[in-house]
Amino acid sequence: MGINNNGPESYGTIWVCRCCMLTHANGECCADSEHGGDGCEPLSSIEPPYTVAMGMAYEEHAEDCLFHTMGSDAPGDYECDCETNTFSTSQCEGCGSCLHGERHAMTLFKN
Ligand SMILES: [Zn+2]
Ligand SMILES: [Zn+2]
Ligand SMILES: [Zn+2]
Known part of the structure; x- marks a missing residue:
């Protein structure tokens, strides 16, 4: 806090759909280009x-x-569900999709 390390600046949490999460993790998501419908x-x-x-x-x-x-001292096998919202009706902040469903937390950075 208050320390400028010149690294990417965090802009906080965004909530993205499953397609955005999978694309970030694997480079691909759905077999078709409809991405669940829209x-x-x-x-x-x-x-x-x-x-x-x-x-x-x-x-x-x-x-x-x-x-x-x-923080990073939490046990290695500790799991939580803070980073997953199993059903959301809000728009995906990664692609703008309005399809209702799972949302996953990501952190936005500005380089
Ligand atoms: Zn998809
Ligand atoms: Zn948590
Ligand atoms: Zn999305």
């Missing part, structure tokens, strides 16, 4: 100089989550 190109809303990384910052986790309280 044909939004995954991660098309993320343009340079912005980049995304999987997951959310420790301080963004729920207050009772060990990642929030312990």
